Amino acid sequence: MGLRSIKEIFITGHGPSSSHTMGPYFASQYILRKYKDIEHIEVTLYGSLALTGKGHLTDYIIDVAFKDISHKIIFNKKTKTKHPNTMTFKVTTKEKTFTENVISIGGGSIVTVDNINEIGAKxxxxxxxxxxxxxxxxxxxxxxxxxxxxxxxxxxxxxxxxxxxxxxxxxxxxxxxxxxxxxxxxxxxxxxxxxxxxxxxxxxxxxxxxxxxxxxxxxxxxxxxxxxxxxxxxxxxxxxxxxxxxxxxxxxxxxxxxxxxxxxxxxxxxxxxxxxxxxxxxxxxxxxxxxxxxxxxxxxxxxxxxxxxxxxxxxxxxxxxxxxxxxxxxxxxxxxxxxxxxxxxxxxxxxxxxxxxxxxxxxxxxxxxxxxxxxxxxxxxxxxxxxxxxxxxxxxxxx
Ligand code: SF4
Structure with a gap:
């Protein structure tokens, strides 16, 4: 298997939580880079993100990331997901609507549908x-x-x-x-x-x-x-x-x-x-x-x-x-x-x-x-x- 770069252990950014603040922020930035002509984004937070997201400023940081875009954040505390820190982004563009899951795996790292670890894939x-x-x-x-x-x-x-x-x-x-x-x-x-x-x-x-x-x-x-x-x-x-x-x-x-x-x-x-x-x-x-x-x-x-x-x-x-x-x-x-x-x-x-x-x-x-x-x-x-x-x-x- 091997190991990825140790740089992903030391990420500089805003607290208070790498998985609940930095991860969702990096996930939002990933969505902004990937999709163009966005009209609205609906973010659903599951598991631990839904249960402790308020205290960890998850909603605050998503608001910051999408400050110029119409968006809504849903805290879904009931639906079980395979990984406890899963987010679903429903992105409506001028053309169509896309739905994408992103997982915040800890330490600010995220895993997306493209299997990109934003910080170090190799x-x-x-x-x-x-x-x-x-x-x-x-x-x-x-x-x-x-x-x-x-x-x-x-x-x-x-x-x-x-x-x-x-x-x-x-x-x-x-x-x-x-x-x-x-x-x-x-x-x-x-x-x-x-x-x-x-x-x-x-x-x-x-x-x-x-x-x-x-x-x-x-x-x-x-x-x-x-x-x-x-x-x-x-x-x-x-x-x-x-x-x-x-x-x-x-x-x-x-x-x-x-x-x-x-x-x-x-x-x-x-x-x-x-x-x-x-x-x-x-x-x-x-x-x-x-x-x-x-x-x-x-x-x-x-x-x-x-x-x-x-x-x-x-x-x-x-x-x-x-x-x-x-x-x-x-x-x-x-x-x-x-x-x-x-x-x-x-x-x-x-x-x-x-x-x-x-x-x-x-x-x-x-x-x-x-x-x-x-x-x-x-x-x-x-x-x-x-x-x-x-x-x-x-x-x-x-x-
Ligand atoms: S794992 Fe939980 S108890 Fe430990 S530092 Fe992180 S939020 Fe606090």
């Missing part, structure tokens, strides 16, 4: 599983970053330099912002207040975990407010890697190394995405924040100069201990539990790396690929209440 890596990649890199004396460059080209460095810049900008904005996040939950933005509390030396809070948590909060709050962020691998989990980056900077890791580490994180992300899922609607939060945690662990271990086996073990520990994590955003907003969860799992990524360093890697019983397979099967078995429908978990009890 498989550019020859390997599919982490075990194969490890074997190849070891036998060719390559680092994971060398492996990425060999298949993506040298320009990949510039791509991740830009990714780091957008992440840093989101962090800076998030740290200054005050007030409430959009929506009816009236959730206060907390990153700035947390930072000020940390600066108060009498409280004794200024440690690694607090710095990491604040960075994750700042970016996750930017996402929740519709700001520009980078998916990693999704919008809801976009705060995890910035928290890990804060840690690397506290450890005096250079930006050059962090940029390469982001590329390595992307490799782990694309292996998860193509062998399982990075969609909360498909496999629960283990596929979003669980994958982000494992990407963060891989990035940190790489930046610390750890050997390939240790990098993979760190990522495996992070993913294994995120298994079963449900997706239950209260009222459909990517706020509760998403923001705090980004912080908790950034800290968890750091601890996964520490464990991987001290646990001997000659006694591994669960491979990274095993964890991915387990995550996927667990996701398929998971009750749909816990897959971005806001029908179960915290969403059921917190009103």
């Amino acid at each position: 498989n550019i890596y020859p390997h599919t599983h982490m075990t194969e990649i490890m074997k190849y890199c070891t036998s060719h004396d390559m680092s994971f970053y060398d492996y990425v460059v060999a298949h993506e080209g040298k320009d990949i460095y510039k791509y991740f330099k830009d990714v780091l810049k957008v992440m840093d900008e989101a962090y800076d904005r998030g740290l200054k912002a005050e007030g409430y996040l959009p929506g009816k939950l009236h959730v206060k933005r907390k990153a700035k207040a947390m930072y000020e509390a940390m600066e108060d030396t009498t409280l004794g809070l200024n440690d690694v975990a607090m710095n990491v948590a604040i960075a994750s909060f700042a970016v996750a709050e930017e996402n929740a407010s519709g700001g520009i962020i980078v998916t990693a691998p999704t919008c809801g989990s976009a705060g995890v890697l910035p928290g890990c980056i804060k840690y690397l900077r506290m450890k005096k890791v250079s930006d050059d190394n962090i940029i390469k580490g982001l590329a390595v994180a992307g490799l782990f992300g694309i292996v998860c995405k193509m062998n399982a899922s990075v969609s909360g609607a498909e496999c629960g939060c283990q596929a979003e924040i669980g994958v982000a945690c494992s990407m963060g662990a891989a990035m940190i271990a790489f930046c610390f100069g750890k050997e390939i086996a240790d990098i993979v073990q760190a990522a495996e520990i992070a993913l294994e201990h995120s298994l079963g994590l449900t997706c239950d955003p209260v009222d459909g907003y990517v706020q509760i539990p998403c923001i705090e969860r980004c912080a908790i799992y950034a800290i968890k990524a750091i601890n996964a790396v520490k464990l991987a360093i001290v646990i001997p890697n000659d006694d591994i019983h669960v491979s990274y690929d095993d964890s991915i397979r387990t995550m996927y099967q667990t996701g398929l078995d998971m009750n749909k209440k816990y897959k971005e429908t806001s029908l179960g978990g915290l969403a059921e009890f917190i009103k």
